[in-house]
Amino acid sequence: MRVNYNIVTMTNWLPDLANFPGPRYRAIADALAADISSNRLLVGARLPTHRDLAYHLKVTVGTVTRAYAEAERRGLIGGEVGRGTYVKAGTPASAMDQWPQLPPPPGDIPAVVDLSLCTPSSAGVAEALATMFASMSNPADFRGLLEYPPHGGLPAHRAAGAEWLSRHQLSVGPENVLVTSGAQNGMAISISTVARPGDLILTERLTYFGMKALTSTLGLRLEGVAMDEDGLLPDAFEAACRQSAPRALYTVPTLHNPTTAVMPLERRLRIIEIARQYDVTIIEDDVFGFLMPDAPPPIQTLAPDITLHISSMSKSIAPGLRIGYLVAPSRLMPRLEGTMRALNYAVPPLMSELASRWIEDGSADRFADAQRRECRIRHAMAQDILRDCPVIAVPSVGQHLWLKLPEPWRREDFVSETRQRGIMLTGADVFMVGRGAAPHAVRVGISMPQRRDDVRHGLEVIAELLMNPVGASLSVV
Known part of the structure; x- marks a missing residue:
């Protein structure tokens, strides 16, 4: 079937590739998306021939052919043999780099700001x-995905996982990569493989509550x-290994x-040394590692x-994607x-x-870069708002803060008081392993609200309570 384009004669498009790193073919496709976004290229505009664009950009014709194929896969362009290549539509490239600042709800202050x-x-x-699915218009694109x-x-998906990990300090082959339904599924697969009911698993005294739920279920x-x-104490880890014979x-x-x-x-090297000595498998959760490219090696x-x-x-992209990667030694x-x-089959x-x-196509990298940039902005905001507060805020580039509450605050009172003011936080007791006393601290998730103004409001409420602890003695009877 012939596609009717609103054809606009346009044969002299010449992209500026200076701001688009990576392979030349991908840079050309990215520049095309950006020019569509900025309305420099309109739907129906005819693009230069492969040979003309290659000549002006000083690249090979094969590079332009690959760039146009990539742009067509993204749903940006289309065309017909003998009539040329035309702008079709597409996702603005800048959309992946912008954090949406949504209109405020009715009233100046949102009813609830969830920082939990x-x-x-x-x-x-x-x-x-939407663009990706639109580009998969050929039934052949789906046949191999329905069995x-x-x-x-699939081998191609494991290879893509290995490529993604190579950009985050890991160098592994596809044969050592398994595709999982997110990190929680990776944790379940790992624990279920190396341990049996009744076995002991060690972790930091404060740990991700998903691991607490998982071990309880298993x-x-x-x-x-x-x-x-600085994290786990090697001497304490060694003492636990010596006394309890943990599996992982x-x-x-x-x-x-x-x-x-x-x-x-x-410390990582010392932990490894101890694990080898006591035959303990290490399960490393690195879901936040992409936020800190200069971290010590995994x-x-x-x-x-x-x-x-x-x-x-x-x-790095979206929780609903539910895609993760598990790297393991060949023997396992x-x-x-x-x-x-x-x-889960x-x-x-x-x-x-x-x-x-x-x-x-580089979209995953752009999403990750956008998360890193926004986290830096929000951490700077937090450091500014909390700078005069009698509180320890561990500075980092991550998606959350860890606030150690000053006297006379107790974590349960602080969580309760902020909740009454419409701010949701998570107390340290949620992360505590064992029956010991949890520290008086709270985790503040600064990445969840879509609007920076909501984050600012939440942090200002926290700062006000820290400076004026009106409800700090609620638990005293």
């Missing part, structure tokens, strides 16, 4: 998703190990959840033979794939395909 979770912005994701896939994922024992501002250590060494601690290299790169490395696109791969079959190939295409 670590959820990234979805800026531009829906638009990119039962291999338990660890009938495993969970023991918290002492930590400081679950740790978040980079931007720890909830404390934001970043484990130094020397434990997996230092001890690949004893480490299961978990990552996810839930923090058959067992891990068997566990995957028992738990395999990850839906359609979502894996989507993630893979975003990795290949």
Whole structure:
């Protein structure tokens, strides 16, 4: 069927590639998307021939051919043999780089500002998703995605995962990568493979509550190990290994959840040494690692033979994508794939395909860059608003803050008082492992609200309560 374009003669388009890094073909496609977004190119505009554009850009004709194919895959252009290539439509490139500042709700102050979770912005994701699906107009694009896939994922999807991880300090082959339904699924697969009901799993004294729920469901024992501002304490870890014979250590060494601690290299090496001595498998949760490119190397790169490395696109792109990657030593791969079959058979190939295409065309990198930029802006905002408060705020580049409350505040009173004022926080008790006393601290998720003004309002309420602790003695009877 012939597509009717509102044709505008346009044969001299020449993109400026200076602001578009990466392979030349991708830079040309990105520049095309940007010029469509800025209305420099209108729907129906005819693009230069492959040969003409290659001549003016000083690239090969093959590069332009690949660039046009990439742009067509994104749904930006189309055309017919003998009539040329035309602008069709597309997602503005800038949409993926902009954090949406939504109109305020009725009234000057939002009813509720939820700072209780670590959820990234979805800026531009829906638009990119629509464009991606629009570009998959050929039934052949879907046929291979409708069959039962291999338990660890289709080879192309595992290769894309390996490519994505290579951009975040890991160098692994596709044969050591499994596609998972997010980090929680990766945790479940890892724990279920290396431990059996009744076994002991070690973790930091404060840990991600998803691990607490998982070990409880699987009938495993969970023991918290002492930590400081740099994360897990090696001496405490060694003492626990010597006394309790644990099967695995679950740790978040980079931007720890909830404390934001970043484990130094020397400590990582010591933890590895102890794990080897006592035959303990390390399960490394690195979902926040992409936010800190200059962090010490992941434990997996230092001890690949004893480490299961978990990552996810839930923090860098969108939680609903539910795509993660589990890196494991070769000796464990058959067992891990068997566990995957028992738990969820395999990850839906359609979502894996989507993630893979975003990795290949650079969209995933742009989403991650947008998250990093916005986190820096929001941390600067927090440091400014809380600068005069008698509170310890661990500075970082992550999606949350860890606030140690000053006297006379108690965590339950502070969470209750902020809730009454429409601000939702998470108290330290949610993350505490064991029956010991949790510190008087709260986690503040600064990435979840879509509007910066809402984050600012929430932080201002927190600052006001810290400076004027009117409800700090609510628990005193």
